[in-house]
Amino acid sequence: SSELTQDPAVSVALGQTVRITCQGDSLRTFYASWYQQKPGQAPILVIYGQNNRPSGIPDRFSGSNSGNTASLTITGAQTEDEADYFCNSRDSSGLHLVFGGGTKLTVL
Amino acid sequence: QVQLVESGGDLVQPGGSLRLSCAASGINFSDYFMSWIRQAPGKGLDWVSYISSSSDYTNYADSVKGRFTISRDNAKNSLYLQMNSLRAEDTAVYYCVSLKYDLDYFDYWGQGTLVTVSS
Numbered sequence: 221s222s223e224l225t226q227d228p229a230v231s232v233a234l235g236q237t238v239r240i241t242c243q244g245d246s247l248r249t250f251y252a253s254w255y256q257q258k259p260g261q262a263p264i265l266v267i268y269g270q271n272n273r274p275s276g277i278p279d280r281f282s283g284s285n286s287g288n289t290a291s292l293t294i295t296g297a298q299t300e301d302e303a304d305y306f307c308n309s310r311d312s313s314g315l316h317l318v319f320g321g322g323t324k325l326t327v328l
Numbered sequence: 329q330v331q332l333v334e335s336g337g338d339l340v341q342p343g344g345s346l347r348l349s350c351a352a353s354g355i356n357f358s359d360y361f362m363s364w365i366r367q368a369p370g371k372g373l374d375w376v377s378y379i380s381s382s383s384d385y386t387n388y389a390d391s392v393k394g395r396f397t398i399s400r401d402n403a404k405n406s407l408y409l410q411m412n413s414l415r416a417e418d419t420a421v422y423y424c425v426s427l428k429y430d431l432d433y434f435d436y437w438g439q440g441t442l443v444t445v446s447s
Contacts, residue, residue: 253433255373262423262440263373268433306373310432316389317363317432319373 223311224252224320231326232297240292242307242320250310252290254283257304257322266305267292294325302327330354330436332424337441344414344445350407350424350438358382358402361427363434364409366420366443374420377409378427392418414445 224244232238242252251270255263265274267283280295290309294301307320336348348364363378377388377398386398397410407424421440428435 251431251433253431255434257373262437263434264437265433265435268428268435269431274435308373308375308432308434316387317375317378319365319375322372 223318224307224309226305226307226320226323228321229324229326231328232294233328234299235296237293237295238297238325240294240305240323240325242290242292242309243288244309244318244320245288245312246310246314246318247285247288247290249314252283252285252307252309254281254290254292255306255308256301257306258302263306297325297327299327301325330426332426332436332438334422334424334438334441337422337443339444339446340414341447342415342445345410345412346414346443348409348411348422348424348441348443352405352407352424352426355426355436357405361429362398362400362407363425363427364398364407365423365425365434365437366418367423367440368417368420371420376422378429379407380429411443414443416445419443419445 254267257263271283284291306322311318331353333351364376379398395413399408423440424438425434426436
């Protein structure tokens with residue numbers, strides 16, 4: 221089992237706001253980054269650091285951190301946001317990198 | 329634009345060996361930490377290993393330590409993964425990924441190469 225825990229599936233109505241969470245003790249010390257993966261494609265980075273978006277990522281994507289929980293928020297979800305989302309950070313030892321199990325986002 | 333192109337994936341028997349390669353372009357390869365990340369069919373992402381920009385530091389997941397070796401050739405803009413004593417559970421798509429070590433995020437991803445371990 222992963223040291224970073226994500227809900228397996230989340231759904232959101234088109235145009236509404238959804239929060240995807242990632243829990244783990246290491247998140248009290250290290251930032252999380254977030255990746256979007258669509259079927260048959262490689263993942264892409266959507267959020268890193270405190271709350272940074274790479275070039276080309278829409279500003280409806282944002283990140284936040286509180287205690288042992290990191291969150292990815294999509295404000296005004298679009299059909300093209302339907303995908304798997306993975307968080308990433310260090311493990312509790314700080315030595316290794318780990319991913320959460322992933323959250324499948326469905327846009328209704 | 330940045331391109332990371334993996335090669336070397338194949339069908340191999342349990343206990344066998346395989347060497348993956350990744351050719352990088354569009355980035356100053358020698359400035360980047362590089363990593364391998366894998367994804368078993370229908371499963372999540374699994375970090376495998378990373379190597380520092382000058383090859384002086386490597387790190388491995390416990391599941392592959394002692395069996396896999398990461399290396400790079402900055403003159404050839406290439407990353408490698410030597411995989412020995414392969415097991416069925418190593419079956420996955422292997423991605424070559426650049427790593428921003430200071431903030432622990434993976435910025436550029438290849439399209440992956442499939443490794444299948446089966447008799």
